[in-house]
Structure formats: structure tokens, C-alpha cells
Amino acid sequence: MKIALVHDYLTVYGGGERMLELFHEIYPHAPVYTLLYTPSSMPECMRTWDIHSSFLQKFPFKSYARKLYVPCMPTAIESLHFENYDLVLSISAGFAKGIITPVSTCHISYTLTVPRFLWGYETSTQVRHQRNIALPFINNYLRIWDKVASDRVDYFLANSATTKKRIAKSYARNAKVIYSPVDESFFTLSTIPREDFYLIVSRMEPYKHIELAIQTCLKYKRKLKIIGDGPQRRYLEDIAQGQVDFLGLVDDHTLLRHYNTAKALLFPGADDLGLVPIEAQLCGTPVIAYAKDGALETIVENQTGIYFSDQSEDDLYGAMVKIEGRDWNPEEIRKQAMKFSKKNIKYALKHYIEEVYKEYKTSFSL
Amino acid sequence: MKDKKDLKIAIVCDSLDQYGGAEKIVEIIHEMYPKAPVYTSFYNAGRMTKHGFKDEGIQIITPRFGRNKYMLKYAKALVFLYPAIFERFDFSGYDLVISSSSRFAHGVITTADTIHICYMHSPSRYAWDYFQYRDSLHLGFFLRRIYPYIISYLRIWDRVAADRVDYFIANSRYTQQRIIKFYKRKSVVIHPFVDTLRFKILEKSDTNGYYIYIGRFIPLRKLEIVVDTFNKLGLSLHMVGNGDKKYIEKLKKRSNANITFFEKQSDDQVAKQLANSRALIWPGVEDFGIAPVEALAAGKPVIAFNRGGAKDIIEEGITGIFFDKQDSSSLYEAMQRFSQLKFDPEICISHAQRFKKEKFIATFGKYIDSIIDENSISA
Numbered sequence: 001m002k003i004a005l006v007h008d009y010l011t012v013y014g015g016g017e018r019m020l021e022l023f024h025e026i027y028p029h030a031p032v033y034t035l036l037y038t039p040s041s042m043p044e045c046m047r048t049w050d051i052h053s054s055f056l057q058k059f060p061f062k063s064y065a066r067k068l069y070v071p072c073m074p075t076a077i078e079s080l081h082f083e084n085y086d087l088v089l090s091i092s093a094g095f096a097k098g099i100i101t102p103v104s105t106c107h108i109s110y111t112l113t114v115p116r117f118l119w120g121y122e123t124s125t126q127v128r129h130q131r132n133i134a135l136p137f138i139n140n141y142l143r144i145w146d147k148v149a150s151d152r153v154d155y156f157l158a159n160s161a162t163t164k165k166r167i168a169k170s171y172a173r174n175a176k177v178i179y180s181p182v183d184e185s186f187f188t189l190s191t192i193p194r195e196d197f198y199l200i201v202s203r204m205e206p207y208k209h210i211e212l213a214i215q216t217c218l219k220y221k222r223k224l225k226i227i228g229d230g231p232q233r234r235y236l237e238d239i240a241q242g243q244v245d246f247l248g249l250v251d252d253h254t255l256l257r258h259y260n261t262a263k264a265l266l267f268p269g270a271d272d273l274g275l276v277p278i279e280a281q282l283c284g285t286p287v288i289a290y291a292k293d294g295a296l297e298t299i300v301e302n303q304t305g306i307y308f309s310d311q312s313e314d315d316l317y318g319a320m321v322k323i324e325g326r327d328w329n330p331e332e333i334r335k336q337a338m339k340f341s342k343k344n345i346k347y348a349l350k351h352y353i354e355e356v357y358k359e360y361k362t363s364f365s366l
Numbered sequence: 367m368k369d370k371k372d373l374k375i376a377i378v379c380d381s382l383d384q385y386g387g388a389e390k391i392v393e394i395i396h397e398m399y400p401k402a403p404v405y406t407s408f409y410n411a412g413r414m415t416k417h418g419f420k421d422e423g424i425q426i427i428t429p430r431f432g433r434n435k436y437m438l439k440y441a442k443a444l445v446f447l448y449p450a451i452f453e454r455f456d457f458s459g460y461d462l463v464i465s466s467s468s469r470f471a472h473g474v475i476t477t478a479d480t481i482h483i484c485y486m487h488s489p490s491r492y493a494w495d496y497f498q499y500r501d502s503l504h505l506g507f508f509l510r511r512i513y514p515y516i517i518s519y520l521r522i523w524d525r526v527a528a529d530r531v532d533y534f535i536a537n538s539r540y541t542q543q544r545i546i547k548f549y550k551r552k553s554v555v556i557h558p559f560v561d562t563l564r565f566k567i568l569e570k571s572d573t574n575g576y577y578i579y580i581g582r583f584i585p586l587r588k589l590e591i592v593v594d595t596f597n598k599l600g601l602s603l604h605m606v607g608n609g610d611k612k613y614i615e616k617l618k619k620r621s622n623a624n625i626t627f628f629e630k631q632s633d634d635q636v637a638k639q640l641a642n643s644r645a646l647i648w649p650g651v652e653d654f655g656i657a658p659v660e661a662l663a664a665g666k667p668v669i670a671f672n673r674g675g676a677k678d679i680i681e682e683g684i685t686g687i688f689f690d691k692q693d694s695s696s697l698y699e700a701m702q703r704f705s706q707l708k709f710d711p712e713i714c715i716s717h718a719q720r721f722k723k724e725k726f727i728a729t730f731g732k733y734i735d736s737i738i739d740e741n742s743i744s745a
Contacts, residue, residue, distance in 0.1 A: 118475075119475060119477065120457065120458060120475040120476060122458065136451075136453065136454055139450075139453065140453055143453065143475075143526075147529065148526065162478075165478040166477070169476075169478040169532075170478075172529055
């Protein structure tokens with residue numbers, strides 16, 4: 001069986017790219033097709049992969065490519081060839097699902113999210129409020145394309161029930177939920193004693209609502225450490241008035257140590273799934289999360305964390321009081337999160353893909 | 367989900383430009399959900415309020431240019447802008463969006479947290495009644511050549527946008543069929559209401575023997591077949607309404623002396639004309655059709671082409687008769703049949719009661735509640 005993998009772009013390393021790595025672990029000989037590939041911003045290990053990029057790779061001004069060439073991306077992804085493959089797996093947050101495959105090729109799309117900027121969800125840049133006059137028209141075209149392209153997928157996989165719901169709403173398609181995994185052999189329990197601080201691990205973007213955590217911690221005198229970087233960093237440092245530790249991007253072991261010593265993880269934004277709360281829980285750390293979307297699937301109330309229902313300082317503080325008011329059992333928390341372990345997810349994925357591929361072959365008598 | 371009265375609801379409509387049937391529906395929906403803001407592309411406050419629209423207490427949200435006089439003047443020509451206008455409205459935070467659409471409002475974007483119910487007056491006529499609609503525009507040399515390309519784009523958009531609706535309500539069985547045909551979607555039928563009060567209070571004087579057409583003078587209504595038939599019959603006919611100047615001239619030239627045209631009539635004058643007539647002639651295909659209901663309310667039967675919304679309004683042999691082909695010989699034959707039948711005005715009046723405002727409010731409200739319940743169960 002000849003298998004290919006497709007991904008939107010390989011320019012920034014994040015959750016989607018980790019998912020791609022997992023698929024590549026399952027199918028190590030599969031080539032990877034993508035719109036754009038910048039090796040310098042990707043992990044070393046990918047240099048041994050067989051990566052093919054679209055014609056956008058030849059375009060100039062590559063550092064702006066993800067903004068500048070958006071109107072060309074539908075055409076670029078459609079220009080990739082898959083005639084010689086039996087199975088194509090696209091890992092997509094947008095364009096990759098729009099590839100063209102023949103009847104002889106089964107196309108399964110692992111959907112990380114529907115494009116947030118097209119379908120009314122909060123985005124990092126709040127596209128709606130930009131004053132670029134061409135944008136509504138470009139987005140109008142992309143919306144039409146995105147809907148039509150969704151019909152090119154034979155089977156949808158969703159990374160969470162939230163994404164499944166959104167696929168149903170925007171594409172009127174059914175999807176099977178298989179969560180994105182976290183490496184349970186790396187994120188483990190430790191014997192280092194807990195310290196008195198709350199932790200945030202996040203890209204610094206508006207929809208993550210880190211400012212809410214900062215303001216609450218200032219108001220109620222709690223210690224907060226933030227790992228991560230992003231466009232909002234300066235603004236957040238301003239409102240923190242020097243009373244919050246900004247650690248920036250850290251190496252994996254520092255990250256692990258912070259997960260292991262934090263009193264609890266704060267997750268004040270809403271995300272389709274959110275891998276960070278799972279990492280924290282595998283390290284035995286309880287999570288305080290805004291009760292919306294992905295967090296509702298990853299956390300078990302009162303067993304592995306506490307929800308707050310309004311994005312307000314008082315509500316978040318209320319959750320902190322609950323966290324501080326009792327002891328938490330790290331083993332119990334980790335156990336709950338094991339359903340997101342790499343081992344379990346890998347098995348589920350492989351099993352599902354085999355099943356579905358068989359079904360596809362039968363239905364087209366291949 | 368939250369308690370019903372705490373739900374955040376928004377209303378969307380194509381435009382608030384002329385105070386007609388669709389706008390009255392929006393007004394009533396707003397009356398039912400008074401806290402809901404109304405999102406629309408253009409709001410012509412001057413013209414709307416002059417004709418009786420009351421905008422006090424209605425929060426109307428338009429794009430920045432949506433009330434600009436200059437833009438209003440060209441609003442109809444800016445068709446290619448509308449999809450982007452409606453896609454830019456932000457409904458995050460709303461539990462329910464009710465759109466009232468015959469052109470663009472169904473294309474708004476709602477997330478998986480918001481239910482979108484569309485009251486569809488008609489799948490866009492510019493897209494799906496293309497030739498008739500195009501011909502009614504009298505486009506110039508240049509526009510006539512680029513028009514098909516613009517509509518081609520809008521037609522693709524219209525089809526894709528229809529999939530953004532979670533639940534469709536059709537205003538007639540005819541619209542329901544069109545929604546199946548063009549959008550491949552199911553819908554429930556809830557008829558619009560027609561304000562019939564002013565027809566009841568008039569005393570019913572004896573009929574002078576004239577027939578009447580009330581409505582717009584537009585080629586879509588196929589009025590030439592009425593003119594031809596009455597030329598042949600020699601019976602008296604009153605043509606009441608406004609519309610396309612060129613078309614009216616054409617019809618006048620075609621007409622014999624037994625056909626009289628009445629343009630720019632007030633509501634009261636129209637009601638009086640109707641009260642003294644024998645029957646309404648209804649030759650066009652409408653998605654619903656307000657004039658046939660008004661005729662029934664005035665106790666008058668209707669002679670209608672057997673297609674479109676008229677089939678939901680009229681019952682053959684009881685409140686009117688149908689003709690099966692949209693041509694003058696079929697209408698002529700129907701007129702012959704009509705002259706041998708008798709119709710009870712009281713029955714006509716009672717049939718018009720099915721389209722009362724109170725009925726609409728009750729049915730519409732009940733349906734919306736059922737959708738809310740259905741979704742809170744699964745939530």
C-alpha cells in the first residue's frame with residue numbers, strides 16, 4: 001500500500017506538526033506534501049524525510065508567505081499529484097484537505113480545526129477587525145472554496161468533539177473523534193516537591209486570554225509564571241508590572257520541571273482541544289480551565305481540575321480557592337489523562353485507518 | 367442551554383429599503399423578540415418610516431456605509447458587495463440567529479455555538495429565475511454583457527451559503543419545493559401574514575361587474591395574457607398598481623377601452639376598488655402572493671394561474687378557480703368557467719383568516735421554541 005501524508009505548511013512548529021510527526025512514526029516511509037517548507041524552523045529529524053512542497057516554494061518574500069500568498073493557496077494545494085497513492089492522509093487546519101485524489105486513492109483528513117478566520121471563531125489576529133479592504137472579498141472566495149473542498153475528503157477525523165461539532169456545522173459532514181496525543185513517556189510524575197506558583201504555558205495571542213490570568217494573580221496576590229512567546233508578549237509584560245515571571249521559550253526539561261512543581265496550570269482561553277492541559281495532567285498537575293470547548297473534554301471536574309464559567313477575575317479566583325482548598329492526587333490525575341497517551345492514540349489511529357481503508361476499497365470495488 | 371427568555375437572539379434581513387411584505391415579517395419577528403438587534407445591509411430610514419415603519423426601539427445594525435445617502439442610491443447596483451457584507455457580521459455570543467432572506471441574509475456566518483434559522487421568502491430569484499429576472503432589469507449594452515458573470519459568481523455563492531443555515535422555514539409549499547430543488551434541503555412551511563383589517567371594515571357594495579388585478583406591473587407577472595384575454599372577452603377590467611414604466615406603456619398600448627389602468631393609488635383607494643370588484647385575476651407565479659389573500663379578505667374569489675404560492679391560498683371551486691397554462695386561451699377558458707360558478711363571500715373571508723398576524727406569531731413562535739428545545743436536549 002502506497003501512502004502519502006499532506007500538511008498545510010511546515011514553517012512553524014506547533015501542535016499540528018507534532019501530529020504530523022506521529023503519523024510519520026506510524027508510516028515512516030510515506031512522503032510528506034506541503035504548501036511550504038522552511039527546514040530551518042523545523043526539527044532536525046524532518047531533514048531525513050521525503051518532503052515535497054508546492055509551487056509556492058519558488059515564490060519570493062518567503063517570510064511573509066503565509067499572509068501574502070493566501071489567495072493562491074487553494075490553487076497551490078490542488079496542484080499536488082496523488083494519482084500513484086492508495087491512501088492519502090491529510091493533517092489539516094485549512095488547505096491540505098483540498099487536495100485532489102482519484103477514485104483509486106482514499107483520502108482521510110485528520111482535521112485539527114476548521115479555519116477559524118473563515119467560520120466566525122476567535123482568531124489570533126482578529127481578521128474581522130482589520131481594515132484591509134480586499135480581505136472580505138478574499139475571505140469570501142476562501143469560504144466558498146473551503147466548503148466545496150471539504151467534499152473532497154472521504155473520511156473526516158477530528159482532534160476533539162469540539163472540532164467534530166464544527167465540521168458538522170460548517171461542512172455538514174460526520175467525523176470520528178481521535179484526540180491528539182501527548183508523549184506520556186516524557187511528561188511524567190516526579191518526586192520534586194511542589195512550589196507555590198501557578199503556571200501558564202501558551203503562545204501569547206489574544207484568544208488565549210492570558211491577560212485575565214495576569215490581572216487575577218495581581219489582584220489576589222498569587223504567584224504566576226508564564227512559559228511561551230508570541231505577538232502579545234510586550235503588552236502582557238506591561239500589564240504584569242514586573243510581578244509575573246516571563247520565562248519565554250524554554251527547553252523541554254525546564255518545561256517538565258515547571259509542570260512538575262506548579263501548584264496548578266491555568267488555561268483561561270478556549271481552544272479546540274488544547275494539548276497543554278493534557279501535558280500538565282500527565283505530570284500530575286491539576287488544571288484550572290475556562291469551561292468551554294476542548295477543555296471540557298480533557299479535564300475531569302474535581303478529579304483533575306476545576307472549571308470556571310465566566311472569563312472574569314472573580315470566577316477565576318473562585319477556582320483558585322477551590323484548588324488551594326484541598327489536596328490533589330498526582331497519580332489519579334495522570335491516570336485520567338492516559339487516554340490521551342501516544343501509545344493509545346497511535347493504536348486507535350492505525351486501527352481506524354485500516355478499517356476505513358478496507359471499507360473504501362470495498363465500496364469502490366478496488 | 368439557558369432559559370428561553372435569556373437567550374441572545376439576533377435578526378438578519380437582506381435590506382430595509384422599501385416597506386413591503388418581507389420587511390413587515392422582520393417587524394413582527396422583532397416584536398416577538400424585542401431585545402434582538404436587526405442586522406441588515408442598507409437601511410433607508412427616510413423611505414421606510416414615511417411608509418409606516420416604526421424604528422423606535424429597534425437596534426438596526428448596518429455596515430458603516432449602510433445609511434449613506436449616496437450608497438443607498440446605488441445599493442441595488444452593488445450586488446457583488448452583499449456576500450461580503452453579510453459574511454462580515456459577527457454573531458459570536460448569540461444563541462440564535464433568525465434570518466429573513468430572499469437574496470443574501472441566509473449567508474451569514476454562525477459558529478457551532480449558534481443556531482441559524484432562516485425564514486426563506488424565496489431562493490434568490492436573480493440566481494434561479496435568471497432569464498425572467500434579467501429581462502426585467504432592462505440592462506444597458508455594457509452591463510448586459512458582464513451581468514451573467516456576476517450572477518454566475520453569486521449563484522455559486524448562493525448555493526454554498528444555503529448550507530450555512532441550520533433550519534429552513536419556507537413561506538409557502540412552492541418555496542419549499544424550490545428550496546429542495548436548488549438547495550437540496552428540507553424545510554417547514556409557515557405562511558406569512560397579511561394585514562386584512564382594512565378590507566373587513568368596508569361595506570360590501572354590489573358588484574359593478576369589473577374584474578381587477580392588483581399588484582406590481584412587472585414582466586414577471588405576465589400581465590399581457592390578462593390584457594389579451596379581456597380584449598377578447600370585452601369585460602371590464604381594472605389594473606391597479608405601480609411598476610415598470612416601459613412595461614405599463616406597452617400594456618396600455620395593447621389594451622382596448624374596457625381595460626382601465628389605475629396607478630399610484632392609496633391603500634384606501636385600493637381597498638375600495640377591491641370591494642366593488644367581482645374577482646381578482648392572478649396570472650403570475652409568486653412565492654406567496656399578498657393580493658390573493660387581500661381579495662379573499664374582501665370576500666372576492668380569485669382566478670389564478672395554478673402554480674406558486676396561490677395554490678396554498680386558493681381552493682378550487684370554493685374560493686376561486688385555477689388555470690393550468692400561463693397563456694390567454696387557458697385564462698379565457700377559466701373565465702368562461704368562472705361565469706357559471708357562484709362563490710360565497712363569507713367562505714372567502716373565513717379562508718383569509720388563515721393568514722392572520724396572530725396565527726403567524728403563534729406558529730412561528732412555537733416552531734422556534736421547538737428548535738430551541740431540540741437543541742438544548744442534545745447540548
